Amino acid sequence: MRAVTWHGKKDVRVEEVPDPRIQEPTDAIVRMTTTNICGSDLHLYEPLAAFMTPGDIIGHEPMGIVEEVGGATGDLKVGDRVAIPFQMSCGHCWMCSAQLYTQCETTQVREQGTGAALFGYTKLYGQVPGAQAEYLRVPQAQFTHIKLPEGPPDDRFAYLSDILPTAWQAVEYAAVPDGGTVVVLGLGPVGDFACRIAMHKGYRVIGVDLVVDRLARVAARGVEVVDLEQHGDDLGDVIRDLTQGRGPDSVIDAVGMEAHGSPATKAVQKAAGLLPRFIAAPIQEVAGVDRLGALYSAIDIVRRGGTISLSGVYGGAADPMPMLTLFDKQIQLRMGQCNVKRWVDEIMPLLSDDDPLGVDDFATHRLPLEEAPEAYRAFQEKRDGYIKVQLKP
Numbered sequence: 214m215r216a217v218t219w220h221g222k223k224d225v226r227v228e229e230v231p232d233p234r235i236q237e238p239t240d241a242i243v244r245m246t247t248t249n250i251c252g253s254d255l256h257l258y259e260p261l262a263a264f265m266t267p268g269d270i271i272g273h274e275p276m277g278i279v280e281e282v283g284g285a286t287g288d289l290k291v292g293d294r295v296a297i298p299f300q301m302s303c304g305h306c307w308m309c310s311a312q313l314y315t316q317c318e319t320t321q322v323r324e325q326g327t328g329a330a331l332f333g334y335t336k337l338y339g340q341v342p343g344a345q346a347e348y349l350r351v352p353q354a355q356f357t358h359i360k361l362p363e364g365p366p367d368d369r370f371a372y373l374s375d376i377l378p379t380a381w382q383a384v385e386y387a388a389v390p391d392g393g394t395v396v397v398l399g400l401g402p403v404g405d406f407a408c409r410i411a412m413h414k415g416y417r418v419i420g421v422d423l424v425v426d427r428l429a430r431v432a433a434r435g436v437e438v439v440d441l442e443q444h445g446d447d448l449g450d451v452i453r454d455l456t457q458g459r460g461p462d463s464v465i466d467a468v469g470m471e472a473h474g475s476p477a478t479k480a481v482q483k484a485a486g487l488l489p490r491f492i493a494a495p496i497q498e499v500a501g502v503d504r505l506g507a508l509y510s511a512i513d514i515v516r517r518g519g520t521i522s523l524s525g526v527y528g529g530a531a532d533p534m535p536m537l538t539l540f541d542k543q544i545q546l547r548m549g550q551c552n553v554k555r556w557v558d559e560i561m562p563l564l565s566d567d568d569p570l571g572v573d574d575f576a577t578h579r580l581p582l583e584e585a586p587e588a589y590r591a592f593q594e595k596r597d598g599y600i601k602v603q604l605k606p
């Protein structure tokens with residue numbers, strides 16, 4: 214089959230690879246009809262390179278049709294239309310019973326000390342072949358699937374594997390009080406959906422980014438926006454001016470480790486990327502690689518006693534944190550990979566024909582798999598209006 218494979222920093226290719234096969238009775242093989250590129254894939258494209266192996270198949274936003282099942286996949290049948298959560302979870306362990314699916318005890322990557330295995334996401338998360346391919350092997354398929362109705366176009370359900378539940382969890386974890394205000398830092402696909410969900414729930418929403426078309430896109434849906442390009446140095450003051458001098462109840466960080474700003478951490482990250490692989494991985498793991506610009510903004514902006522919800526991915530282990538401010542301001546900090554299936558029942562009713570979240574025209578690009586290398590470049594550089602890219606194998 215054809216698949217998008219990783220070969221080095223800023224080097225992804227589309228290649229011929231062996232077809233996946235059923236290996237366990239709990240496996241299924243799914244033929245991809247839509248498989249998106251995620252902002253998290255950009256971390257593999259550059260900063261997390263030390264945890265990748267040339268030839269790894271990337272991608273973790275799958276949807277398609279079940280082609281083949283093992284003998285123990287429960288109610289999952291050949292021909293079913295499904296979205297596949299980006300994490301593999303068994304559905305019956307202690308963590309899954311607590312709906313903490315990203316901590317599944319059956320798929321946890323114990324040799325790395327990390328949580329549930331993820332599709333196409335580095336040695337840290339099990340080095341499982343990813344979804345930007347014609348076919349995907351789905352382990353723990355008896356639970357790792359979301360059955361979809363026939364009829365509506367792929368666009369309707371294409372974001373259930375990751376970014377829509379991720380944005381939902383970001384808003385839940387933000388614990389915005391009724392009628393309260395939330396600032397969303399980063400208006401990529403995750404931040405954009407977080408704005409839409411927060412608006413839907415009736416909160417006041419202020420979005421921050423530095424990419425003009427991303428600001429315009431959420432502004433068109435009624436979100437107040439602040440351009441970081443104009444307010445890089447006084448963002449906190451501008452937001453406080455908009456919120457009675459106090460700051461918002463909640464801040465969602467939908468940026469993560471590649472934040473614009475903080476040149477010092479950027480230098481460390483770059484140095485680690487240039488080192489030989491066997492040295493770079495421990496340095497990235499131990500020395501902390503994150504650019505913390507967005508997180509520092511969140512800590513500055515949020516009101517005293519407010520909540521910061523992190524959905525942007527961080528990967529460092531020695532990130533300097535302003536503990537005095539966090540403690541003094543009595544800030545609640547909540548974070549983590551999204552427990553996808555935890556939120557699906559709440560989201561599904563909104564994926565209706567009247568499309569309140571605007572999923573039907575959320576994608577800016579729908580491209581053949583073969584065009585993935587150029588799509589990665591354009592999405593990373595945030596040019597040509599690239600916001601959400603679907604690949605069509």
Ligand SMILES: NC(=O)c1ccc[n+]([C@@H]2O[C@H](COP(=O)([O-])OP(=O)(O)OC[C@H]3O[C@@H](n4cnc5c(N)ncnc54)[C@H](O)[C@@H]3O)[C@@H](O)[C@H]2O)c1
Binds near residue numbers: 375424468
């Ligand atoms: N927790 C999860 O389960 C989960 C799931 C999916 C994605 N993510 C993470 O969420 C983050 C966003 O994903 P995305 O697909 O929207 O990515 P993206 O890269 O398209 O979006 C990030 C946006 O942040 C903006 N930005 C950069 N620095 C900023 C700053 N200092 N202040 C405000 N905005 C800034 C960028 O211009 C960009 O528009 C990524 O870190 C991704 O890895 C997490």
Ligand SMILES: [Zn+2]
Binds near residue numbers: 251253254274376
């Ligand atoms: Zn993702």
Ligand SMILES: [Zn+2]
Binds near residue numbers: 308317318
């Ligand atoms: Zn489990």
